[in-house]
Amino acid sequence: MNTGRSPWAGRLLHDGAPGSPALRLLMRLVRRPLLPAVRLWRRNIQLRVVAATLLMSLVVVLLLGFVVIGQVSNGLLDAKQEAAQSQAAGGFAVAQEKANTPSTAEGQDSATLDNNVGRDASTWMNGLVKQLASGGQTAFEVVALGAGSGDSSRGVRGARASGEVDPATSIPDALRKAVDTRAGAYQTFSKIRYSTPDQSAEPALVIGKRLTDINGDPYHLYYLFPLTQQEESLTLVKGTIATAGLFVVVLLGAIAWLVVRQVVTPVRMAAGIAERLSAGKLQERMKVTGEDDIARLGEAFNKMAQSLHNKIQQLEDLSRMQRRFVSDVSHELRTPLTTVRMAADVIHEARVDFDPVTARSAELLAGQLDRFESLLADLLEISRFDAGAAALEAEPIDLRDVVRRVIDGAEPLAEAKGTRIRVLGDSQPVVAEADARRVERVLRNLVVNAVEHGEGRDVVVRLASAGGAVAVAVRDYGVGLKPGEATRVFNRFWRADPARARTTGGTGLGLSIAVEDARLHGGWLQAWGEPGGGSQFRLTLPRTADEPLRGSPIPLEPEDSRANRAKAAAARGARKREQEQQPPGGTDPRSPIPPRPAVTTAVPVPADPTALPGSGARVVARPGGPGETPERDGNEGGG
Numbered sequence: 213m214n215t216g217r218s219p220w221a222g223r224l225l226h227d228g229a230p231g232s233p234a235l236r237l238l239m240r241l242v243r244r245p246l247l248p249a250v251r252l253w254r255r256n257i258q259l260r261v262v263a264a265t266l267l268m269s270l271v272v273v274l275l276l277g278f279v280v281i282g283q284v285s286n287g288l289l290d291a292k293q294e295a296a297q298s299q300a301a302g303g304f305a306v307a308q309e310k311a312n313t314p315s316t317a318e319g320q321d322s323a324t325l326d327n328n329v330g331r332d333a334s335t336w337m338n339g340l341v342k343q344l345a346s347g348g349q350t351a352f353e354v355v356a357l358g359a360g361s362g363d364s365s366r367g368v369r370g371a372r373a374s375g376e377v378d379p380a381t382s383i384p385d386a387l388r389k390a391v392d393t394r395a396g397a398y399q400t401f402s403k404i405r406y407s408t409p410d411q412s413a414e415p416a417l418v419i420g421k422r423l424t425d426i427n428g429d430p431y432h433l434y435y436l437f438p439l440t441q442q443e444e445s446l447t448l449v450k451g452t453i454a455t456a457g458l459f460v461v462v463l464l465g466a467i468a469w470l471v472v473r474q475v476v477t478p479v480r481m482a483a484g485i486a487e488r489l490s491a492g493k494l495q496e497r498m499k500v501t502g503e504d505d506i507a508r509l510g511e512a513f514n515k516m517a518q519s520l521h522n523k524i525q526q527l528e529d530l531s532r533m534q535r536r537f538v539s540d541v542s543h544e545l546r547t548p549l550t551t552v553r554m555a556a557d558v559i560h561e562a563r564v565d566f567d568p569v570t571a572r573s574a575e576l577l578a579g580q581l582d583r584f585e586s587l588l589a590d591l592l593e594i595s596r597f598d599a600g601a602a603a604l605e606a607e608p609i610d611l612r613d614v615v616r617r618v619i620d621g622a623e624p625l626a627e628a629k630g631t632r633i634r635v636l637g638d639s640q641p642v643v644a645e646a647d648a649r650r651v652e653r654v655l656r657n658l659v660v661n662a663v664e665h666g667e668g669r670d671v672v673v674r675l676a677s678a679g680g681a682v683a684v685a686v687r688d689y690g691v692g693l694k695p696g697e698a699t700r701v702f703n704r705f706w707r708a709d710p711a712r713a714r715t716t717g718g719t720g721l722g723l724s725i726a727v728e729d730a731r732l733h734g735g736w737l738q739a740w741g742e743p744g745g746g747s748q749f750r751l752t753l754p755r756t757a758d759e760p761l762r763g764s765p766i767p768l769e770p771e772d773s774r775a776n777r778a779k780a781a782a783a784r785g786a787r788k789r790e791q792e793q794q795p796p797g798g799t800d801p802r803s804p805i806p807p808r809p810a811v812t813t814a815v816p817v818p819a820d821p822t823a824l825p826g827s828g829a830r831v832v833a834r835p836g837g838p839g840e841t842p843e844r845d846g847n848e849g850g851g
Contacts, residue, residue, distance in 0.1 A: 258469065258476045265468035266461060273457035277450075284449050288442040292417060293399070299352065300397065300419040300435040303344050307433055310340060311426050333427050337372055344433075345374030352437045353404065355379045359392055359422060359430035381405045383434055387420055391432050397421040404436050415439040478506045482513055494521040545588060549581070556581050587721075604647050604732050606757045611642040611651070611675055611684060618655045619673070622663055630668040633659070637675040644682045645757040650729040654737065655684060657722040658749045662688035666746075677755065678765035685750040685766045693741025701739050702727045735761060740768045 253259060337356055345354040356372040357379060371379040382404050390398045399419040406413075420434040481498060488496045497517060500510040560578045563571040619633055626633055662671045666688040674685045693701065700706055704724045723737075730737035733753050741747030752764040769776065 257479075258472045261472045262465055262469045266465045269461045269464040270457075273461055277453045277457055280453055281446070281450055285446055288445060289439075292437065292439065292442055296352070296417050296419060296435065296437040297397075297399070299437075300421075303347075303354070303435055304397065304421050304423065304433060307340055307344065308423050311424055333425050333429070336426050337431070341372040341374055350375075350438075352435050353377045355383060355434040355436060357383065357388070357432040357434070359432060376406045376408050376411065377436065378405045378407045379434075382416075382436060383418065383420070387418060387434075388432065391420045391422050395422065401439075404438060415443060475506070478510060482510070485513075485517070489517055489520070494524065549584065549588065553581055553585070604650070604757075606645045606647055606733070608643055608645055609648045609651070611644065611646075611682060612638045614648060614652050614655060615673055615675065615684065618652060618659050621656060622659045625660065626663050626671070629663055629666070631663050631666055632670045633663070634670060634672045635675070636672060640677075642675045642677045642682050642684075644677075644753050644755050646733055646753055647729075650732065651751075651753070654726040654729050654751055655686070657726050658686040658751070661722070662686050662690075662747075662749075666690045669746075674766060676765040679763070680755045680759050681752055681761055681764055682755055683750055683752045683764045683766040685748055685770075687746065687748040687770055689746040692743050692745050693739065693747050694743055698739040698741055702737070734758065736764065738768055740770070740773075742774060745774050 341354050341356050345352075353373065353375045355374075355377060358371075373379040373382075382402065384400055384402050387398060387400045387402075397419055398421070399417060402416060402418050403413040404416045416439055417437040418434055419437070420432055422430055423433050425431055478498070485496045485498055494517070497514045498510040500507050500514065556574075556577050559574045563574040566574065615635060615638065619635065622633070659671065659673065667690045669689040672685075672687040674687070676683050676685075702723045704721055727737045730751060730753070734757070735751065735753040737749070737751050739747065739749050748768070748770050750764060750766055750768050752761060752766075754761055
């Protein structure tokens, strides 16, 4: 017999699991109508305080009501029991006295009555029950039963009851047994049931005692005291307490609402003014009335707002002066720089006629002038971003063309460094609405930095598109980035190693301008790096202008990072241990589960870190031939 679980059963169990899509959809449908209430509860402190006050008041009123009702109920029952016990004791004494001294019936002498005593016991019992019940005037009922039960009954045969009471169902069996077996009076709470259908049962206190009739035979006499009046009194008390409690709870809720409103209203006013201040309306102030704590809070808030206004105004004036200074200096320096450039070009062209020292000075002058011009151009671009004057000229472009132009421009530097540049993912078009000039500037900065800081190792450029986003990632294998440097690398004039010489004449503003270009597109420019494991810079842009980004088609951390390699090695080790634990010669033939097909695991060999998943790889060859494989150690994230 096959006891294994079938595949459809497994799928059925999986579909019914707590994390199944059907259950998540149900939870979402149930939770959706509650979201406005939950949002209101979280945002409204006045509602929370009033609700807490109502809840605590309700708890207090309920506890107080239970205590009062319990005390009243106990008092009513105690008073009723004392009165009932006194009346029942008197009745029992009268009944026993009548049995001991029977009266002579009218028209009969004593001898005749003695001869007919056994026959007249029933008549005597009927008269006794009527006589005892007549003194109650609906305050109690009287029931007489024979001692014992069934055929063993002695003395009085049959039950006698007053007021249409059903004696068989009104007297509990436990009370009858107690009265029959022990001397003295016993009581219990029960219900009086009537033989007429138009009368409903009512609660009562039943007191019984065993007595003897005129013949000396035992019988049971019971007094049934209705508790209808006590129940009505208790119902009235409950209604009064409930009405008063509800009124108290509502009144306390109203008081809490009024009190909290006096505190919350200034806080809400302060919150609204703070929001308007954060929106740039620096002239907003709170209205202050009185001299209490709220008034002092308003005055302190207004002083803080005025101080912030003054500080922000000073900073804005200073920033405006700085931007104007940078812009003016950049523009003013272009005219003398043009003249110096013309003179330097003449000197540079005539350097062959100079002595070696002068010729070298001419070359240095030309190089530093190039760097000076780049610095001026970057400063002008930064000033445009700071002033908010940067404009985006977006049009549909294929990022593959931009990448090719960038790599063609970086090829001389790559050859000088001995670096090989690989391009992955360029087999399919990667189209997005973007400013080609700005995207090319960003990618040129990333590729040049990767080549410069790659220590002569390969640089991988990957393109990908998915959903509403496109991405370009530049990966190098240099010394990498230390913890915390991935966010600081985009700061202006920041350098990972200040002692490092700039061989390409960078200005230190390239990545700052690149991240501003990415933000102008509504995209992301992010960095990742690990010491000794290289770095990766990822540019993510929306496929359509003004479309919000929800993710990137390329992970920021590359697949060949140390963490990912460790996870892959752990997975391979787990698979290897699982295979080693399998018994030789296959699985147990008695097992209902068929053996898993064997998986051939290749022996891991040193892999080329540039051989990342992708298609259409294009390699920019470097001197030394394609057969050379450089060492893969570290990279410094450029900047």
